[in-house]
Every structure is written in C-alpha cells, then in structure tokens.
Amino acid sequence: MTTLEQAARLALQCLDLTSLNDGDTSSDIxxxxxxxQTAHGSVAAVCVWPRFVAQARSLLPQTIKVAAVADFPDGELNVARALADVEAIAQAGGDEVDVVLPYKALIAGEGSEVAEFLSEVRHASRPLTLKVIIESGELKTPELIAEATRLALMAGADFVKTSTGKTPVSATLEAAAVMLHEIQASGLANAGFKASGGIRTVADAAAYIELAAAKLGADAVQPGRFRFGASGLLNDIEAQLSGQSAAASTGSY
Structure with a gap:
C-alpha cells in the first residue's frame, strides 16, 4: 500500500499544474x-492556453514542461482548428500538446473520421509529447471509453487522458481502469495515462497511483508515463508534505 506521504511525493512529481479558465491573464500564469516550483520539489509540467505558452516557457526552468491544449474544450471534429493550435504551441516553445478527441463524433459512430483527425494531429505535433483527452465522462460506456483509448494509441498518442475538467463527470476510477487495461493490452511499453478533472486530495490521487501500478507496473508511475492534471491537488500535496492534516487544506479548494 502507498502511504499518503509517498502518494503526495509521487503526485507532485507527476503533476501537470493547470490553469484553463476563460478569464486567465498573464498575472495568473x-x-x-x-x-x-515548491519547497518540496517541482511539478512535471504546467498546462495553459496556447496564448500563454511563450510566457510560461520564459518563466520556468527546462526541467518543467510547458503543455497547452488544442481543440479544447469542446472537441469538435475540426482538423484545421486543432492543427492551428498545435502550430501555435510549437512555435511558442511548448513541449506538450493536450488535444481533445472529437468525442461527439465518436459517439455518433464516426470512428474513422476520429482516427484520421488524431493521425493528422500526431503528424503535426511531432516531436512534442501528445496527450489525447478522450472525455471519458461524456463517452459514458466502457465500450466507447475503450474504443477512444485504442484510437488514441493507434494514432501514436504518448498519453491517453481522461477529461478536460469542463464537463459534469471528470476522472473516475472506473474509466481509468478501462483506459489502463487498453494501454496494457496494446503492448506499447511507453504509452502513458493521465487522470484529469476533480482530483483534489492526495487520498484521491493515491487510488489512481495504485490502480496504475497494478495495471502497468510500479515502474510506470513516473512522469514519463503517468500524470495528474489538476490545479487544486497541489494544495493537499503541500499540506501532506508539510506535516499538516489534510483537513487543514480543504478550505483552499
């Protein structure tokens, strides 16, 4: 079993600290x-809108990646829009792209069109790290979640990510189990998983860490293959590592 302190340290190392509010300003970034950059160590990446990539890159050491979103948050089947986002991220010095899979098209049975979309985004985004957000809470069924995960992996995604955090249902352990099973079954030794949306406590994070370790092996729980996408989670991570009670940090959410 992972202790809360161990989970907190792992979650910090694997955290994509995120700000994707409509009203974000340069001061927010x-x-x-x-x-x-905390007293306990640095996060894996920050995740922002494409327009803030250059600013974030200028403020961070190279050891912290800069990620930005594409086709976000609605995930329309709009290749031109997604490619424009990817180009903006790359030109501004970004390291990672978090693109929303056109999940409404997948629900409508347009799997081949979704596959082509992902293929074009993968081609355009190399050599950047590509995380594909499948919006598991909207897909709802294990079958659709599994199909979306397979499509992302077949297109060459480096990570498959649960959610945008902008829909009523974000990350769940049930969806994560399906996604991790597909990653395991793919045989892709470097494919990763990102849990995103609604994860605010180290106890929540620990459940995903244990699930990922069970499915992919303990060695996979490191930033190259495992991430959390969150803003509020860092509050509880710092509370745990500072020796405070988890309850002391809940007022910050």
Missing part, C-alpha cells in the same frame, strides 16, 4: 509558474 505568472502565479501558476511560481506555484510549480
């Missing part, structure tokens, strides 16, 4: 980048 400056504050986010300061938060990314």
């Amino acid at each position: 400056e504050a986010l980048c300061r938060r990314a």
